[in-house]
Amino acid sequence: MTDADAPSYELLAGAPDSPVLLHVPHSSRVVPPEVRAGIVLDDAGLERELDHITDAHTEAIASVAAASADTAPWRFVNRLSRLVVDPERFPDEREEMLAVGMGAVYTRTTHRAELRPRGFDPAPLVERYFTPYAEAVTRAVDERLAATGRAIIVDVHSYPTAALPYELHGDGPRPPVCLGTDAFHTPPALLAAARRAFAGFGGVAADSPFAGTYVPLAHYGKDPRVGALMVEIRRDRYMTEPGGPAGPGARALGVALAALVDAVTDEVLGNGGTGPRT
Numbered sequence: 001m002t003d004a005d006a007p008s009y010e011l012l013a014g015a016p017d018s019p020v021l022l023h024v025p026h027s028s029r030v031v032p033p034e035v036r037a038g039i040v041l042d043d044a045g046l047e048r049e050l051d052h053i054t055d056a057h058t059e060a061i062a063s064v065a066a067a068s069a070d071t072a073p074w075r076f077v078n079r080l081s082r083l084v085v086d087p088e089r090f091p092d093e094r095e096e097m098l099a100v101g102m103g104a105v106y107t108r109t110t111h112r113a114e115l116r117p118r119g120f121d122p123a124p125l126v127e128r129y130f131t132p133y134a135e136a137v138t139r140a141v142d143e144r145l146a147a148t149g150r151a152i153i154v155d156v157h158s159y160p161t162a163a164l165p166y167e168l169h170g171d172g173p174r175p176p177v178c179l180g181t182d183a184f185h186t187p188p189a190l191l192a193a194a195r196r197a198f199a200g201f202g203g204v205a206a207d208s209p210f211a212g213t214y215v216p217l218a219h220y221g222k223d224p225r226v227g228a229l230m231v232e233i234r235r236d237r238y239m240t241e242p243g244g245p246a247g248p249g250a251r252a253l254g255v256a257l258a259a260l261v262d263a264v265t266d267e268v269l270g271n272g273g274t275g276p277r278t
Helices: 043-053 058-068 096-100 123-148 188-197 249-269
Strands: 009-012 020-024 074-078 151-159 177-180 204-206 226-234
Touching: 009 123, 020 058, 020 123, 020 249, 058 074, 058 151, 058 249, 074 123, 123 151, 151 249, 177 188, 188 204, 188 226, 188 249, 226 249
Parallel strands: 020 074, 020 151, 151 226, 177 204
Antiparallel strands: 009 074, 177 226
16 A cells, blocks of 8 residues: 555666666556555455456566666656556557456456446546556656657566456467567567567567557657567566565566667667667
């Protein structure tokens, strides 16, 4: 839990000339008391749901990457649980996860049980948490563009070894590392660099079981200077599921993420801030 006036996100500075923004949206378990009051689960049920829905230890993985990279990336970290708002959803009818009650504000759990009561109005949560978060990420991306001419968002996630009932595409392959891509914002060179960086973890595949990337709506589909890649790590590679402690794999994954950061940074800085898109 947290005080009502605590910030819901934090931008951690990297090197001034780094084009990379590591985005960590789902690592927190914090639910403010006033938000907790609108959730129908009892305390034990809420803890179980947080075990399943939280991308545990991904902030620590990103921290290892920042400390290990030759040029430290910037990090944008969500300090609240995705049960407050999910900053990576579309805030409107474009969001396919609305079909299972998991739009910007969730009304159902990972097991499709009731999370918030029927008729719950998401608008206050969107206004208080979602919109300021989106605006802050947009500013962070604009700052990288101004500093280096490019901004590369690397989204750091994890996912369970076994599919959960909420997953719309849970029948596909579940590789140790899944790389989510976007036809406009993920250049082949970025995807190839990620495949090399994570090659030692038992398998890498693209867009299964989760596809796509996160790009602020102000840039999405409009600005080719913004690159993006989602890194989804299968949780058995670094932690005890669900919601358990991290193992030595967490540090190894952080070092691999640093290798990706370095490859991207070298590409951008070595090309005068433009970087190839072929």
